[in-house]
Amino acid sequence: MSIPRFLDIEYCQTDDALFPVAMAWSLADGQMKTVVIAPEEAWLPDDGDLGDFDLRYLEEQGVPLLELVQELHQDLPDQTVYVDGIDPDEILIDLIFSAVSQDAPFEIAPISELFTGIDSDTLEDRRRQLMFDEGLEPQLPENGVYALLMLAQEEGLLADL
Template sequence: MSIPRFLDIEYCQTDDVLFPTAIAWSLADGQMKSVVIAPDDAWLPEDGDLGDIDLLYLEEQGVPVLELVRELHEDLPDQTVYVDGMDPDEILVDLIFSAVQQDAPFEIAPIADLISGLDSDTIEDQRRQLMFDEGLEPQLPENGVYALLLLAREAGCLDDL
């Protein structure tokens, strides 16, 4: 049995813009990848107002969108990828892939589709509790993916993690 795949995206959101700033996803063996994303020019507002986001950091440390898309194509082809369902993940994935005129090679589904028997509010409460218990910072996407992996393990959706 392959381990379900998980994804979490951090993002910048102001009155004028919404774009991804970092992303993490899990692989078939349960390992994770995480990258900071260099923003596409089309995502940036003309007035330069990004709230508390450090644009220089994103530009210097971020992975170009084309490189990120290549990696996601390699790691998640024809997969269902589970997300916490709390963020605008589908919109953010669309932004990433439309920046290079491609479609995402995977489908996004809420974690509630994987963990049957619990409603989404209960799952979200458990996810938050796991993040607190593990001392995970919620703004780091790799911590979001780790919490989803732990949730899936507790629900019996993983073999040996």
């Protein structure tokens, strides 16, 4: 059985900007990758206000977009990648790939397309409850992916993690 792939993106959103700052995704074997993303200059707000995010940290610790895109091409070619459906994930993926003039090698779909027997409100409640029960911080993308993997496990879509 093929393990569904999941993705979650943490992002900065201000009055003047919306851009990804970290991303996590799952692999075919259920493992996960997580990266901090070095922002493109064009994404940054003119006033320099990034709210809770430290630009210096993002620039020093972040993976350059070309490197990130290459990794995503390696890890998720021709896949349907499921997202929680509550973040602007498609916009953020478009930002990443258009910054390097490429198309995403995968298609994004909400988890409601994977878990067809459950309505989206119930799915979101279960995802939040799993995060709470496991003591996971919701703003960390690796925790979002982990919660989706646990949900898939509960639904019998993958073997024990």
